[in-house]
Amino acid sequence: MALASSQPSLAVGFSSFDPGAPSCTASSASGIKRPMASEVPYASGVPIKKTGHRGVDSSGETTYKKTTSSALKGAIQLGITYTVGSLSTKPERDVLMQDFYVVESIFFPSEGSNLTPAHHYNDFRFKTYAPVAFRYFRELFGIPPDDYLCSLCSEPLTELGSSGASGSLFYVSSDDEFIIKTVQHKEAEFLQKLLPGYYLNLNQNPQTLLPKFYGLYCVQAAGKNIRIVVMNNLLPRSVKMHIKYDLKGSTYKRRASQKEREKPLPTFKDLDFLQDIPDVEMGFHHVGQAGLELLTSGDPPSLASQSAEITGVSHHARLILSSYCFQRS
DSSP states (O other): OBOOOOOOOOOOOOOOOOTTOOOSSGGGGGOOOOOOGGGSTTOSSOOSEEETTEEEOTTSOEEETTEEHHHHHHHHHHHHHHHHHHHTTSOOOOOBGGGGGOEEEEEEOTTOOSSSOOOSSOOEEEEEESHHHHHHHHHHTTOOHHHHHHHHHSSOOEEOSOOTTTTOOEEEOTTSOEEEEEEOHHHHHHHHHHHHHHHHHHHHOTTOOSOOEEEEEEEEETTEEEEEEEEEOOOOTTSOOSSEEOOOSOOTTOSOOHHHHTSSSOEEOHHHHHHHOGGGHHHHHHHHHTTTTOSSSSSOHHHHHHHHHHHSSOHHHHHHHHHHHHHHO
8 A cells, every 4th residue: 555645845075076976867977087096996005094994095095895985986976877867767656665675776897788887996786775765755855856866976976074983984965965974784774664654754744853864875896885875964065164063962971082172173072062052051952852853842752863873963953053153153
C-alpha cells in the first residue's frame, strides 16, 4: 500500500579547479582531464597524520580510507550525475514502503562502459540508497533534479578544513547549498532505518527543524566502503564567523582545551557558551533537551536527537548562535 504523496513545496569554502569533476549532464561527464599522480586513489605515500579514517598522505593531500580526497570527490560527482540522470527517466509515483530499503548499484570501470563514462580514477562502484524516497524528499524541500545535479556536479566540490573529532570529511557545493559528509556504516544504516518515520514526520510537520537529508550514497573502491550523506548547508561563505561554538546540548567535559583556545579561530564548547553568553542559558538548555533541533513539540525528541547524531555537527544550534552574535557585533 502506498504512503500518501504530496506535491513539492519549496560551510563555508572556496572553490578550486578539480579536473576530475564532471559537469551537469551525464553525457558531458566523460571529458575529464587526467589527474596528477597525487589525485589517483591509493597512490603515493602512507598517511602521515590520521584522525579516524581521515589522513594526510606524504604529498600533503587528504585521504579517507586510503582514497585521496580529489579521487573521492570525482567519484561522488560521477555517481550522483549518473543516479540523478537515471532516476529522471522513471515516472513519478507514490512512495512505497519497500522504496526505503532499495539499494541501487552501478559499476564505474576506468575505461568506461555503455552506461558510464571513462574516467582516470581506479575502478569503483557507486551505490544509491532509497533513490525514489530521497527524490521525494528533495521535491518536498523544493529542490528540482536539475538544481540538485548542477549544484553538486557542475563545479568542483570544496573540502572543508576541519573534520572534527570523528575524522569525517566534509565537502560543500560551489553555490553553498549542500554539505556532503562521510558517515560510518552504523550511521548510514540508522538513517536508512529512520526513513519511514522521517517521511511521516516531514508530511505531518512541514516546518520541521530536523536536518534536511537529500541523499545517501556509498563509494566502494579497493575493498572499502565510503558512505556519504548530502544535507542542507546552513553556513554559507557570505556569513563571516567571528566566534564559533560546537554545541552538543551537554555540559559533560564540554569546555575547549587550552590548545584549542590558542588557535586563531578556536572552536568553543557548551560550557564556554554558557559562560560567555549567560543571558541565553535557559534557551540553550531548552534546545539541548530537545535534541538541538526543536523549539516546539512538533517532532518527537528521540527522532530529533538521533538525527542530530548523524549530522555530526550541531547545525541548528550553530545557526541560532551565529544570528545572536551578529546582532551584538
